[in-house]
Amino acid sequence: xxxxxxIKNAPLxxxxxxxxxxxxxxxxxxxxSELEAIAxxxxxxxxxxxxxxxxxxxxxxxxxxxxxxxxxxxxRSKIVINTKFGHSVTGETNYSANIIRESLxxxxxxxxxxxxxxxxIHNPPVEYLNGNNNPHYEILxxxxxxxKINAYGASLDTYADMKxxxxxxxxxxxxxxxxxxxxxxxxxxxxxxxxxxGIIAKIPLDSGWLSGKYNAESTFTDIRSRWxxxxxxxxxxxxxxxxxxxxxxxxxxQSAISFCLAYKAVSTVIPGNTTxxxxxxxxxxxxxxxSKELVKKxxxxxxxxxKHLNLPW
Numbered sequence: 001x002x003x004x005x006x007i008k009n010a011p012l013x014x015x016x017x018x019x020x021x022x023x024x025x026x027x028x029x030x031x032x033s034e035l036e037a038i039a040x041x042x043x044x045x046x047x048x049x050x051x052x053x054x055x056x057x058x059x060x061x062x063x064x065x066x067x068x069x070x071x072x073x074x075x076r077s078k079i080v081i082n083t084k085f086g087h088s089v090t091g092e093t094n095y096s097a098n099i100i101r102e103s104l105x106x107x108x109x110x111x112x113x114x115x116x117x118x119x120x121i122h123n124p125p126v127e128y129l130n131g132n133n134n135p136h137y138e139i140l141x142x143x144x145x146x147x148k149i150n151a152y153g154a155s156l157d158t159y160a161d162m163k164x165x166x167x168x169x170x171x172x173x174x175x176x177x178x179x180x181x182x183x184x185x186x187x188x189x190x191x192x193x194x195x196x197x198g199i200i201a202k203i204p205l206d207s208g209w210l211s212g213k214y215n216a217e218s219t220f221t222d223i224r225s226r227w228x229x230x231x232x233x234x235x236x237x238x239x240x241x242x243x244x245x246x247x248x249x250x251x252x253x254q255s256a257i258s259f260c261l262a263y264k265a266v267s268t269v270i271p272g273n274t275t276x277x278x279x280x281x282x283x284x285x286x287x288x289x290x291s292k293e294l295v296k297k298x299x300x301x302x303x304x305x306x307k308h309l310n311l312p313w
Contacts, residue, residue, distance in 0.1 A: 001048030016053030019270035022060015041070035086122035131169035189265035257285035
């Protein structure tokens with residue numbers, strides 16, 4: 001495992017992190033038992049992963065609970081935990097500044113820790129991003145002064161949102177929607193490096209499409225049922241083209257993760273894992289970097305064939 005800079009006052013983070021959505025009970029994908037969740041965290045640590053991304057609403061709090069229980073057996077000073085604010089354990093969405101502290105205290109209790117390395121606002125509407133117009137950031141700065149968080153940021157999807165956020169706040173972290181089929185956020189990577197903002201690459205496998213296991217005939221009954229039949233056919237055709245581009249390089253999933261790691265601004269990538277085998281394969285991606293030529297081909301493919309489609313999440 002390789003490690004990269006994330007934020008000040010925190011250890012270097014593993015290039016591959018563990019996205020902990022799936023650790024929660026009834027997580028909306030494949031539900032995991034507590035024993036399976038703890039085994040997943042233990043195996044992650046064994047493989048060198050030290051970055052864990054969770055949120056209060058993942059499994060209605062059970063992701064944080066299980067992650068906290070598992071990590072209790074390890075040295076906290078070597079672990080980096082990112083959690084969120086904005087989506088509650090009950091599933092409600094509330095970005096009011098006056099409940100930031102309450103949300104954080106709940107996360108601290110469930111995770112069984114006395115500080116969070118980074119607390120990010122969970123996919124906020126654009127009106128909450130301007131630090132000059134919102135009280136959130138004064139509260140977050142105060143929580144840093146109190147030692148309850150080491151850094152703050154937001155989970156964002158576009159270059160425009162990332163630019164606004166970095167230019168008007170003292171954020172240190174952005175969890176960016178970034179993969180082969182969604183490259184808009186990369187436009188903000190130079191600014192992130194200039195301002196020393198750590199980038200967490202989320203959804204690197206495009207909700208499973210870049211794992212190669214779906215096609216034009218695939219159907220979905222979980223959260224992915226948001227895709228229309230047209231969306232499914234479009235994505236299927238694009239994935240076929242990506243496979244042609246990578247040819248005999250790594251397998252599709254590993255290439256997709258390696259693509260994200262090809263950018264210096266990216267501190268860590270958080271693919272989801274529902275099995276230990278998937279976890280091991282994702283970790284192996286860090287040992288199979290893509291050539292500069294292949295990265296350029298994938299960038300050109302996005303610019304020429306994907307960008308204008310405005311693919312829905």
